[in-house]
Amino acid sequence: MSAIYKSEAGAREIQRRYQEALRTWPVPAEHIRVPTRQGETFVIASGPEQAPPVLLLHGSGANTTMWRSDVTTWSRHFRVHAIDLIGEPGLSAPSRPPLDSDAYALWLDDVLEALAITSTAIVGISLGGWTALDYATRRPDRVTRLALLCPGGVGRTRSAWLFKAVLLRLFGRRGVRRSARTVAGLEDLQDESVLDDLMLTFAQFKPRTARLPVFSDDALRSLTLPMLVTVGDRDALFDSADTARRIRRCVPHATVRLLPGVGHAIFGQTDSILAFLRT
Numbered sequence: 359m360s361a362i363y364k365s366e367a368g369a370r371e372i373q374r375r376y377q378e379a380l381r382t383w384p385v386p387a388e389h390i391r392v393p394t395r396q397g398e399t400f401v402i403a404s405g406p407e408q409a410p411p412v413l414l415l416h417g418s419g420a421n422t423t424m425w426r427s428d429v430t431t432w433s434r435h436f437r438v439h440a441i442d443l444i445g446e447p448g449l450s451a452p453s454r455p456p457l458d459s460d461a462y463a464l465w466l467d468d469v470l471e472a473l474a475i476t477s478t479a480i481v482g483i484s485l486g487g488w489t490a491l492d493y494a495t496r497r498p499d500r501v502t503r504l505a506l507l508c509p510g511g512v513g514r515t516r517s518a519w520l521f522k523a524v525l526l527r528l529f530g531r532r533g534v535r536r537s538a539r540t541v542a543g544l545e546d547l548q549d550e551s552v553l554d555d556l557m558l559t560f561a562q563f564k565p566r567t568a569r570l571p572v573f574s575d576d577a578l579r580s581l582t583l584p585m586l587v588t589v590g591d592r593d594a595l596f597d598s599a600d601t602a603r604r605i606r607r608c609v610p611h612a613t614v615r616l617l618p619g620v621g622h623a624i625f626g627q628t629d630s631i632l633a634f635l636r637t
Contacts, residue, residue, distance in 0.1 A: 361564070362445060362452045368562025372447050375558070379423045384430045394468035396461070397451025400442040401473065405433030411478040412635060414440040415486030417508075419556075419565050421448030424483070428628045435636060439473060443486065447563045458571045462489055463496040470500065479635055483507040484595070484622065488570045495577045503584040505631045507624045508593055510570040512578070513601030516594060578608035585612035586634040588627055590620025 363369035380389070383402065390401040402422050412432060416424040422440035432438050442448030444465060455461030466489070470478065477500050482490030487509025494501040587605050589598035602616045613634070617624065 360452045362447070362454070364562050364564060372559055372562055373449070375555070376421055376423065376448065379426070384426060385433050390473070391449075392469050392472040394444075394451075394465050394472070396444050396453040396455060396465045396468075399444060399451065399465070399469055400449035401469070402440045403437065403473075404429050404440070405435070405437045407437060409435065409437045411473075411475050412436040412438050413475075413478050413480045413490075414438060415480060415482035415489050416440075416443060416446070416448075417484030417486050418446060419559055419563060421446060427625075428631070431628050431632055432635070435632065436479075439475075439478075441469065443489065445566070446485075447559055454566065457568055460496060463493050466493050467497070476500070477502050479503045479505070481505040481507075481631060481635075482509065483624070484510055485566075485570070487511075491573060491581075494583065495573065495580055498580065498583070501583060503586075503635065504581075505586045505588075505634055507588050507627065508590065508596060508598065508622050509587065509601065510596060511573050512604050513589075513597040513599070515569055516597060575604070575608050578604065581609050582611075584634070584637065585609055586615075586631065587612055588615045588617065588624060588630070590617045590622065590624055592619060592621045595622050 360366075360369055363372070380402070383404075385404045388403040390403055392399045392401055400422075414422070414425050414428075416422060421442050425438075425440050429438055429440065442450040444450045445452055445454035455465075470476075479502050480490040480493070482488070482504070484507070487506040488511040490501075490504055490506060491509055491511060494504055585605070587601070589596070589601050591598055598616060602614050605612050605614050615630075
């Protein structure tokens with residue numbers, strides 16, 4: 359049994375549903391399996407092969423389907439590579455090397471080498487945002503610009519959500535559903551299928567328990583590339599006001615957007631990110 363799933367049957371069901379979603383990817387795409395030092399990594403490449411590259415790094419407990427609503431627009435202008443992070447419920451290896459190491463940067467080195475990419479823009483959300491920041495601080499010559507949504511490793515990690523989630527679980531399925539809405543920031547979500555997929559995943563998937571390492575002020579100050587950072591002021595996982603303050607102080611050239619009434623899940627940023635990537 360894979361260490362990141364609760365059962366083999368659960369792993370098969372999650373991957374079956376993922377494969378179904380991949381068959382309805384909204385634009386023509388190439389499925390690429392890249393060998394790396396952490397095991398095989400799955401990449402979906404969309405858009406003109408000669409267009410400038412953009413890497414997409416999803417959040418924890420997710421996979422490339424997170425980008426379905428964005429890829430049609432972005433792939434008109436870029437060669438978009440949506441990557442399944444290792445150790446997450448996609449088609450990449452279940453490896454979870456220590457976060458407080460250069461392992462993820464070395465892993466991305468392997469991915470970029472296999473894709474013949476020398477430098478690229480990166481769009482990352484949550485854990486993917488942390489991964490993008492980690493790579494940009496270690497490999498500044500390989501990252502041209504960063505668009506980050508609720509990135510980890512900058513603002514303080516919140517813990518109050520955990521106690522609320524535990525209490526809500528005492529109320530059975532209804533409580534679990536409410537807990538998922540609260541933690542992900544999906545209280546106003548109208549499409550219930552998104553919540554259904556989230557509940558299926560976390561019923562069978564074992565999320566990471568280690569806290570994301572926090573970037574030092576010096577590490578953030580080393581970032582000279584163009585940056586767009588978008589956070590929601592109701593994020594249950596990260597202190598978004600703290601994220602905004604640190605980025606504004608340490609990376610004064612960055613554009614920081616603090617969205618009122620928005621939680622950890624941030625939607626509707628396709629056009630604003632495209633405008634930033636094309637600047």
